[in-house]
Amino acid sequence: MEQVIVTVLLGFLAATAVAVIRIKNLFAIVMLFGVYSLLCASVFLIMDAGDVAFTEAAVGAGITTVLMLSTVALTGSAIRIDKGSDKRNKLMPLALVTLTGLALVWGTLDIPPYSDPAAPVHQHVAPRYIEDSPQEIGIPNMVASVLASYRGFDTLGEVAVVFTAGLGVLMLLGRKKRKDQNKS
């Protein structure tokens, strides 16, 4: 049953992604991307990744969509419609993408089947967190204890990345305002 729901949702995801590259209006593209992120969050929830689903719904479907909408509001939502002459330019990317995709599919044939409990991923490291972390850290959510305690330094690095990105955005967009203030 679970697998049926995942299959259908992943089908929806693929359809939404195809629609995103075909549509010519940026506002519609951004709204479709919001739908895509929410579908993604549902897939994660069904695949037992509750924390990831929350984050994807809040950050992917929420913040990213709002950021994209404000960018579209500042830059205009019309995409210039391509003339027929650059059809040849599209053949090359299509061939490249098909080749890469086929190579990757060939690579997946060695991956153990989906949700196989005997897969190598589940044999090492993870069992220790599953068995010992509730006693060692004292909270029932293993994802939280790995994120904030065992891998706390990684999370600190992540905070540094987000801080740098925020600083970059401020420096890029804050400059113009100051110039305006000087003028007036």
Added chain:
Amino acid sequence: MDWLLKDWFSHYNYWIAIFLMMIGFYTVISRGNMVKQIVGLNIFQTSVFILYISLGNVAGGSAPIVREGITLFSNPLPHVLILTAIVVGVATSALGLALIVRIKEAYGTIEEDEIREVDRMRESVEIHIEDALQDKTLHEDTPR
């Protein structure tokens, strides 16, 4: 045939992830509109998330939170990695979108080829100005 059907269902998630990844890749390399490229980049990222979460799933398992009566859990490690990746992904998108806003202010367009054209025009104008200035200084140097 039987083998194909079995393989199809056991690898369906991975193949959808690859399909989404290739759609994102195609959008990034073939479309000239920059907001669309950022959307493509985000689709590419999400496909990786789906791949990781699929790898971490265990048949009959449950979300990795200790409760009474639950003994089989999904692998918590991919979840942790992807949590970090989602937040870093939104940080990079925000930076890219801010750059797009600045590019729109500086060039008046967010289409890649139009930006290249504006650059070429500006370059040729600059060369003209330089030539004109050089001519002027040459004329000034020569005694009248």
